[in-house]
Amino acid sequence: GAGVSQSPSNKVTEKGKDVELRCDPISGHTALYWYRQSLGQGLEFLIYFQGNSAPDKSGLPSDRFSAERTGGSVSTLTIQRTQQEDSAVYLCASSLYLPNIGQYFGPGTRLTVT
């Protein structure tokens, strides 16, 4: 079946511009995560959605970052006024409600801020 998909796969933007990253989770997966992966760093948790519950935004690094999930499916991560330190790979993952058996990741969006 179809896995997690993300778009775009690569995004180059100028400092100060806004970007939107999209994630389409596996059908039937109620949990959705966004992570950031920088070179030599582990996966940094950003935000978590579970069904219709309020999202856990505790990992968002600043108020320039926001995310939404429409209809319990597709999610969009928005970064406003991008900075060079935002350059990273942004990964989306989904899982069943019981997440402890693991998550399924998309291919990621490589963001470069020039």
Added chain:
Amino acid sequence: QKEVEQDPGPLSVPEGAIVSLNCTYSNSAFQYFMWYRQYSRKGPELLMYTYSSGNKEDGRFTAQVDKSSKYISLFIRDSQPSDSATYLCAMSKVGTYKYIFGTGTRLKVLA
């Protein structure tokens, strides 16, 4: 001190070797342990998960958890060049959806 420590490597081995990849952790509340494989420019792929202590085997892969030592391992038997990737460990507590990831170990299997 990070909650999860993982040697970044790179670890280079000849084809056919047994590979041992390891993570240590500091939080005794972790009960679920996972291993992911990540090829270059791809997302992590779930390889194995285990609950609490013990071993789990799947083909050429064996995951081992030693909670008394706060140490987990992934063994790869008969390693192949296609196993060349970065291996990430991850762990979580009961009743939480948050995972803590290691930084990953880069493995190179030489033909």
